[in-house]
Amino acid sequence: MSDAVTVNGKIGKTILVMSGKGGVGKSTVAVNIAAALAHAGKKVGILDADIHGPSIPTMLGLEGAKTTGRDGMMHPIERNGIAVMSMGFFLDDLKDPVIWRGPMKMNVIKQFITEVAWGELDVLVVDLPPGTGDEPLSVCQLIGKVDGAVIVTTPQRVAAVDVMKSVSFCHELSVPVVGVVENMSGFVCPKCGETTDIFMTDGGRRLASEMRIPFLGAVPIDPLIVRSGDGGYPMTDIDQHNETHRRFADIVKGIEHFLTL
Ligand code: ADP
DSSP: TTOOOOOSSEEEEEEEEEEESSSSSSHHHHHHHHHHHHHHHHHEEEEEOOSSSSSSHHHTTTTTOOOEEETEEEEOOEEEEEEEGGGGGOOOTTTTTOOOOHHHHHHHHHHHHHHHHOOOOEEEEEESSSSSHHHHHHHHHHHHOOOEEEEOOOOOOTHHHHHHHHHHHHTTOOOEEEEEEEEEEEEETTTTTOOOOOOOOOOOHHHHHHHHHHEEEEEEEEEEHHHHHHHTTEEESSSOOOOOHHHHHHHHHHHHHHHHH
């Protein structure tokens, strides 16, 4: 990857969280993976590379936060033991659209990699822009050394094509696939806690097996996830040992194992 730049900092492992399309819970999964790893004592950073839809600041309770510059470097904002950098820290209002062409967006991403004082991290989690087009491709090429990609999908059969595209994308760029997370898999009733399968479930597991890639786990549709995302705290930060919490813990175990963290 000839365009690669060097991350400013001492980064142990870099993982991408990607999805074939938007709205499947990519950022939710990225934030919860980062938070769970931080809980496990790892030094974690999260780079929100989604320039158009930076939702990480909201999900981590950092709406309105602004990054500071020192010694010619930008400094990530620390939250719950996670070093965070996002385009959201440069917008007056997160509702403002970013109307930029490709080169400008890539310049910002380049700066997020080379001009942010990331320090020493065990893991840098990169929340990629959705899809498998120009933007995620350019971000991957800039980052260069990537240790693995977590692919987030939903259970419906139509999502299978998106997973296949994401896997091909990784193969094309020689990025190892950590595995597939099937999000919105079944619904957890907030009253009785019972799980109901709304869409077909297990599509992700079957697909992963067909494509010979690991299946990391399934996360149900859980109102607590919406509440935590909107409320600015990761689900995995709540000491609440419900099913969703357990599912995330299993997914993170798989990632730790893959990365030998
Ligand atoms: P993406 O990054 O793929 O665009 P997000 O992570 O921003 O998707 O999630 C989109 C919306 O769906 C958010 O409001 C989030 O809280 C919600 N969401 C994601 N996963 C779940 C889930 N498992 N259960 C309930 N809501 C979810």
